Amino acid sequence: MLENPKPDGHLPPPALERAIFGFMASHVLFAADDLGLLDRLAQGGTHEGPALASEVKTEPLALDRLLTALVSLQLLTREGDGYRMPDPVRPFLRRDSSLYCGGVFPLLKNFSTRTFQHLGEAMVDGAPQWKKVLPGEGAAPFDIMYQDAAALERFARAMWSLGYQAATELVDHLRLERGGHLVDLGGGSGSFAVAALQRWPALTAEVFDRPAMEPTVARTRSEYGLSTRLGFTGGDFFESTLPRADVYALGFILSDWTDLQSVRLLRSVHAALAPGGRVLILERLFNEQRTGPLPTALMDLCMLLETGGRHRSASQYHGLLRQAGFLPGPVHHSSYEKHMVVGIKD
Template identity: 45%
Template sequence: MLPKVLEEAVYGVYATTALHLADKHGVFGLLATQGAPTDKIAAELGLDEETLDRLLLLLDSFGVIERDERGAYRLPAEMVPFLDPRSARSVGGFLNHVMNSTLARLPQLDGYLTAGKSAVDAALPAPFDVMYRTPKLTEEFLAAMWELTYDVSRELVPRCGLDGVGHLVDIGGASGPFCVAALEATPGLRATVFELPEVGPYVADTVEKYGLQGRLDFAAGDFHRDEFPPTECVAFGYILSGWTDETGLELLRKAHRACADGGRVLIMDRLFDDDRRGPLPTAVMNLSMHVEAKGRHRTAAEYTGLLESAGFTDCQVHRSTQDKQLVIGFKR
């Protein structure tokens, strides 16, 4: 018998696959509202009963779902916010991105270990050329970013000090999840998503869906090549962790130039503990950044150092109850 931690690590790839398939085929949506045995689930969703039974047995063994004495499966209450596709905290979009994008790139790690990342990546397309290669991939990536960002943004916005701020620019802001959370909580605020041109139609959809005409707009640009729109507040959500310290410092210097005097920059990202021994989601995504991008996750002190090097002062760190944290720097 393997130690429990090792057992879960070895067999985790099967659990991830089962989670993704159960989400994709509506199993979690059904179990979030009712308990049901395998045959009823299969009949209602049009699924093969034998294959479904094996998936459900695995998910039950991992503790993701539970089965009562009559053989009916259901989602435990603590799992519903994360597995019900109707929930703002659903991980379904992220699972879809992992299965359809990340897993295909993980074999690159073998080459990185023996030849180094630079040598292997020289023959590969740039990260966002892959993520935005087709409309389907773009949509899947943006859906994953929304699920990872919107709910925790609603928790972080009150810590951002946006009362009295007239305008913010979200750099690489995807389809606008942070902007929507900020605008919902801050009357009088306007926001701009600064993103690659391919993202423009998705921001337009967000404006329409949330009724943000006149408050949320889109500016097409490449944050590596272009200066940022002038603003009182520059936001980076899950951006700087995708790039090296040198690139991150360059982006923060652009943010300093874009900010009005008295303005601020918001870095919202996963943070390592000071001793870099966790938390686990940060360590996982730190490895993911190695194959999907060019960056790494950092400690709060490392981000503060980058901010100060770019000219920001009076840096603050604010923690959420989720994986995404907030570091603020001010332009005095």
């Protein structure tokens, strides 16, 4: 029998406790965002519970429980009878902030939490589990999403919130003073393309995505004043001929696909690039020891469950680039969870 290492050894270690209750914490966050509670508190100031309950139209005693949970999660502080959101947290939970991370919450709440219920089954068969949680006759997740305008808009917003801030750092490494043309492949609303165009005034760009994404890109073009510099081409990047370019950006694309599918796509990109052109693989990266980071490890399981893809280390992406005919280039890290692995067409 194992002996307790210390008098309170009957208590689970904090890491284990966080793992046990982590799904509850996520739903506290999702519910508070759905209610508009987080956005209200992120505006600043101290707010009393009854007033908050009236503003977000909730039962006061029930909301008090939710507020207590948010305090325990250190997302709020309690000051007398009021609640305040700490300043470092506010930009990430305020809906009108460029740092707002809640765009991804509906996807995690409505899809990922359901697929994770089948994680044990995925360990047995090594296959995606989305068919067990999505309606219809075997339609793939992306096919369903692109047929639903509201779902597509939520997805585009989520991808923007995950990618734009990292992109503003990573585009500094492109050195495109002389311009050229960039294709943001599967680029959604065009977060990387916009960041690159803002940084390099002589550059032009286009988003290549399924035709249903065109209205979203049109709104991006108008919002950022890029009417003559940001274009759109509709198509399927596995089936369509890709447009010619000097630079291709693949943001959170290859992690959706197997190694074989990724090499196939990279070969198509290689054929579309000008000599000396570059492909930019923009992804979460495992460290080379594959011990983390934790968000990458968890999202790697998400890829297994939802798409059949995977997250990789920089060296693994270099291996895929070599198979597709590229010379592996530098790896650039951002302050966020999206980094850049460069491939060069010799």
